[in-house]
Amino acid sequence: MHMMTTRVAARRGEREPLWTLFRVVFGLSALSWGGLALMAQLEHHYVEREERLSRLAFSDLIALAWMVPGPVGCNVAVQLGYTLRGRSGAWIAGIASVLPFFLVMTLFAIFYRTPLVHAAASETLINHFSVVLATLIGVTWYKQTRALVRGRLEWIAALLSCIALTYAHSPAAYVLMLGGAFAAGWLRSPAHPVQLEVSLDAGDGQLLVGLAALIVLFAIPLPQRYESTLLWPRLAGAGMTLFGGGFSALPVLKTLFVTPAIGVSNNDYTLAFSLSPLSPGPLLNVVPFIGYLINGWAGALIATIALFVPSGCLVVLAQRHLHQLKAHPRFEQGMRVLRAVTTAFLAVAVLRIVQRVPLQPAYCVTALFSLVCFARLKVPVYIVYGTVAIVCGVWLFYAHVV
Structure with missing residues (x-):
């Protein structure tokens, strides 16, 4: 021994x-x-x-x-x-954790731009994929709500955030909501003699100031002519507001990409999130796909760097001061309320997808099939997408022949 x-x-x-x-x-x-x-x-x-x-x-x-x-x-x-x-x-x-899905999603984007794929990706197929995506997000929301939303304050914060996100469409609203949630948890936590003392060197301070500047750049409204010029710094700022998993990014990143200045269509954006579970890596693997649609290989690379590098720098900084953060109850309470609020992003993402899909029996069948697969049978995501794609393709072919 x-x-x-x-x-x-x-x-x-x-x-x-x-x-x-x-x-x-x-x-x-x-x-x-x-x-x-x-x-x-x-x-x-x-x-x-x-x-x-x-x-x-x-x-x-x-x-x-x-x-x-x-x-x-x-x-x-x-x-x-x-x-x-x-x-x-x-x-x-x-780099090693990001590189596999960067390559896969960029290849998806390359083939997506070919005429053959554009012809195959009909509106009907995209709608069915959107229903599968909405079901997957809904199941994720249910699991995260059970795990993260427990106390009265957390339930109130989650419900108010759902209402606010339903009507809010600006990056500033997301930043203010997350900041307010952390502040509410901090202030409602009982007073504790332990003081939060974190000693930072000059480089750490400059990093925090830079990250804060990126968040502000993301939050403030900009004239349309600057949206394209400052897209990648604003994407880095958006990454600093993403808590609780990749699906919470759907409404946040949409404010950046689906605009007249950037030119990503709503169909392209939704399809990117539909393809994300088919690729290895976290669900934020959509970023290289969208970056490629905007500016080719350079866009895919810059978008990936902009989203993943700032959070990596921040987590290393936090890891060096982990023992001090864990010892402060108010900090932990603030993070608990903040994580509860992030469940609202998932709920609103489902609502936004459902609103654009026609209420037809075929889509209801797809939703029921996806729900059984994800919630009860634990079927892998790629099998569900593949099954839906095959059935939809056969149905479209039969309808065309008839």
């Missing part, structure tokens, strides 16, 4: 080679559909198989990833790289 304990301790003290770190994270990300799947695979490899981290240490990485904005799975990968190899490891692990 003593020899085993010594071996584990020595194993945890080893430096992970950067190439090994990249290879492992890239491989696991390429086989992970969704951020939760990536986290589970990282835990299995580095905690259970390699014994590089304790289970408690890895759970701290997951907890912090939920506390900061951005894709949770990628945030965990960045922290893991930082823990194993410092800042260089954080960059390597972050």
